[in-house]
Amino acid sequence: MDPVIWFFALGVFAGLARSDLRMPPAIYDLLSMLLLLAIGLKGGVELARAPSAGILPQALAVIAMGFTLPLFLYPIARKLGRFERADAASLAAHYGSVSVATFAVGIAFLADKNVSHDSQLPLFLVLLEVPAIIVGVMLARRNQAAGQWGRLLHEVFMGKSIVLLVGGLLIGWVAGPIGIQPLEPLFFDLFKGVLALFLLEMGLIAASQTKAVRESGLFIIAFGVLVPVPLALIGALLGWAIGLSVGGTTLLAVLAGSASYIAAPAAIRIAVPEANPSLSLTASLGVTFPFNIFIGIPIYYHIATVIHGGVG
């Protein structure tokens, strides 16, 4: 198992044991900025090195998946979970959108196994972040006044994750492999160390959710554990269908199976204030994120190899 995820376990342990371990907010912000920029830059450099043919139809297929996933999730939450419309829509938005941290752990997992992945995956990460949030808001707002679409769109498109990912992609793409070389020690060589520290704080945050997990009932826990695998399977099948490699298929499965805990909560809090924020956050952060990094990602890799006809 990749050592970085043990830092997550350490953070959870420290949080549960009420250690005085605490990461200064500014450092956590810096770490998340480094991760976002590193993922963006890496993707941009790879795109500059080997421009992918047929990237446009692939991108459209990925966006279509982003719009579709919440439509599967909403009825599950509404009918099986018996949630109010706002809460069901919020869950659908969180699980349709993606988690950058899970994606980063997926990259580290593949690097550990020496499996390369297609250069366009960071771009797909960007493309998948927004559509589900828009669908979620529409599901919650059906039959109601449109309200604050301008503010919502500003929030999702100008949120720091999109700005840094897209900015990194563009800078990496313009600079190219040689231009980016002086930046490699900070962004690429330190990637795993930064990810380890980031996951330590994620563990502390997840530990602070345990009370909410216990209070939120069985459905949320079952939802958080059972929903990612079928979603990832959809992602893997799409990855295979649009011609991604095993690594790329794995990462698209990781994206589909992951749940947002930064972009979606912020946007939904503004656009659908009546939704209970701790419900979706507890599921995505307290249940699905740990599930994905410990159990999900190896499963998705296995699914990808099986789909590609490997022995797995």
Place this chain on the structure above:
Amino acid sequence: MSNGNRKLVTIITEAIIETELCADIEELGASGYTVSNARGSGSRGTRNAGWSASSSIRIEVVCGEAIAASIARHVSDKYYDNYAMILFESDIKVIRADKFA
């Protein structure tokens, strides 16, 4: 320099609505406000400043009685149902009272 009595309106709420709330406060006629990061615990759970989705802010507004009342009315109508928020008023003495409407 004129001294005088004014109200200090303090709002402690979710950081996510800072932009909107501050725009509301200015629109209601306050001449200014101060925002700081906060953390604590209450009926909506523990909110720690370390992480954007759960961080809180404290907004302080020095103003006259009429504006204080309209701020209190406006935010309780607009935000109390759905957001973690408390608001309280205190009587204060300020120097240069003419600065604060």
